Amino acid sequence: MPPTLLTRFAWPCLLVLSGCAIYGPAETVLPRQQAWVDGRRVDYVTTDISDHAMAAQAGVNHVPRLADALGAGRASLTERVYKFADGSQISVFASGPAAPGADRPDPNYSPLWRLVLARWKAGASPRELRSEEAVLAAESEGSLTLEVTGIVVNCPITRGVDGAALRGVR
Template structure:
């Protein structure tokens, strides 16, 4: 009778092969995620949401709850890993991103872009005066004109941009 030690390497090999099985007919497996749009500098971008640090929002969106994302918040003496995303609390319009890849994909040269976003809640002081704002500059001008209030949160969202203002998309996107 052989010992368990004799079979462990064989079992490990079988398990590793099962994890790296080649997809049928050379096709890569795909996944479908809800596609969202946001504004960046007056043009629409497409993005997906996969993870969020806030339990209620993760539940509402049906995405992964990842409390550790909050560790991406800037700390004294450390550069920030996050950009700002402006979310209108009344859902009166789509969100506004602070940055986007340029160009989209592996050639991105915009070093300020990050798929990790710190949520800023935006609220119109006079809802009847609401209008669509399409850039961070427009939002900040409206704040300066005292038309909007902003509330910086500690909520971090992972929302990679899949198609940017240049119209290019990351590989595998339709």
């Protein structure tokens, strides 16, 4: 049987024979990014953004409904992520899961983040900020401006501050 016919007919059979696990002919790899959480690096992926222009630029799903997670009269489902508008450093997450995975769930963790744009003021001495506390201190001292946006991003942490990773993360 030619390879194209084998692929066409064998693929559905593999799905049936494998039960719930889906094995495909190629592995999908999402670009790994890094951010700071409480002075330690974490890995994450971005899959969805509520803002069209940002989603198009990042090459991810544009999901306007993510903005509903902000609450509008009820509790927000989001945490804050501080993104440096000039790209001078990696983002800073307000928090992260105690450990990724199902064994030790963190009731305060959400992969939905409200984007806060951080900009160094003219004359300020930019430095790497590694925690939300450091970001807020730089704002308090007058070195940094923070613009809270209505943009929500879905960025699940795939490798936590403890170094443990979700299954399938290399």
